[in-house]
Amino acid sequence: MDCDRMKEWLEPYAAGQLTGEPEARLKTHLEACPACAKELRWLFALKASVRAQPRPALPQDLRDELMRQAAAAGRTRKALPDWMESLRLSWRLAAGFGLASACAAAAGLLFFSRFSSAGSREISLDEVLAAHSRYRLTMPAADRDAIFSDLGPRLAEGGGHD
Amino acid sequence: MASQEKLERFVAEFSERGYHFAYGLCGSAEDAKELVQESFVRVFRNWESYDESQGLESWYLTILRNVFLDSVKRYERRRGVSLDAPLSPDREAGGSLAENIADPREDGVLDRLCRESMVAEVGQAFAGLKVEQKAILTLCDVEGLSYERISRVLDCPVGTVRSRVSRARAALKQAVLETDGEVAAHGL
Known part of the structure; x- marks a missing residue:
């Protein structure tokens, strides 16, 4: 049995990312190979233990600070009226037009x-x-x-x- | 929608997730806070350059990756060590979980692990891993990201993600066995 190849597939299988023929072959192999089946148990157990690690909640002061920064950044952007915002967005076009006009005037x-x-x-x-x-x-x-x-x-x- | 609303919604949606990821990497609330703050500062600063076709989540993960990489460099400078250096030959060895030499304690540890009575030991073992190993296992196991998405976060091919996950898992297994051995030796 090709245990080496099958063991390469264990991790993607445990992550739910092995599909099609490789998945079918691995399942068949696992039924007949206690060593690979045991490795799979290790994988699932380690993944579950990592997921089970306690994770502290986002501190309220950090959340408040991020919200404050978001509001400040948003206000800065809203300081310009919409029509000026439109002009600002098309500044490249205006600059290009200006340059072309200047060149034409110089040539003339x-x-x-x-x-x-x-x-x-x-x-x-x-x-x-x-x-x-x-x-x-x-x-x-x-x-x-x-x-x-x-x-x-x-x-x-x-x-x-x- | 006004920019302010978008930014606030972004904070509401991603701050908790970003904090958990950062905490998994640092193992310290203070460092995680710093990492999250920096990632959001970059978000606010670069909001105008966000391309909506890219998807907000992918964009945020890219920023998180950059902050993470910078934090690794800072960590190296602060501690004066390279995170590329192996913590121990045992933990660095072994291309995959399966390649580890069979340990006679394995069966007992595995049984207890399956009963989820070793969460603290696994946490201790996890904390001793290299930063990039913690990152990839957090993205895979906690965040539940696909290899494809992890490859975007870490900016490496999917095949590299697969082999890194495998090596990180082997290192974690080895660390769990070592931690269990230490606990047994000290009668804790």
Whole structure:
């Protein structure tokens, strides 16, 4: 007889957690094996003795203290009105929307500043100095008109820096 | 329902149970009180993160497990010993109840045990077990949890639960026999 295997099943059997074919096999085995039957008696007796141990009741002062803490924790949560609670719950959505809006605004600003500077009749001092430097650095090899080609038409239209 | 009502209902439902579990682990009313208080503080603090689909009981048992594990660490620090160290070679040996060497006193002890006249001796033997052995036997025998639920509480596979229960039972049996021997030797 396979006592080793059967003894592995004793504990789950005593706990009511052995089912199906293993349970049927163990029951059959127990009828024929006094040693395993005795081990099962030990198991049941030990379990019953552990269950029978006196356990003190929950102290009233501990129960009162836990109830007091529960009430305090509940009050803290109820301090916010319901509509604010709803807003608080959707803060992630709001934060995501805000971030997306900020990114869109920054992109728009960049786009606007780039194209508005190219099309503007206003010529900044920096632009004039940069063109001048390019001309000075490359002369006489460079063509003056080519260097100032970008500024020329705008100057001709009467734009200029104050 | 308001949060306050939910929390109060939770206290009403689980405080007694939590206290019994804690008392089984500590064997001391004062330590059990501390353990229960801490577990409920964590419940109140993390109430917002409770996922209702998880089930309140499973959630609470997970918290209890964490408090229990922390208490084991504190116990080790306080006593300066590791709870992993065996209490005695005899109690640690034996993979299962059945593997213990047959003791000639066994039959007499078993008869008295079956008559439930050894509750005090079993209590004494139980108190000498390792903390995790007391925990698993309390969850199994007193709380009546299935192996599946114990595995969630202790965060280990069901197979490990089965073998731990078996080893804890063997250790308890050995301790009961030793306690009975001491009682007989001292004529108590």
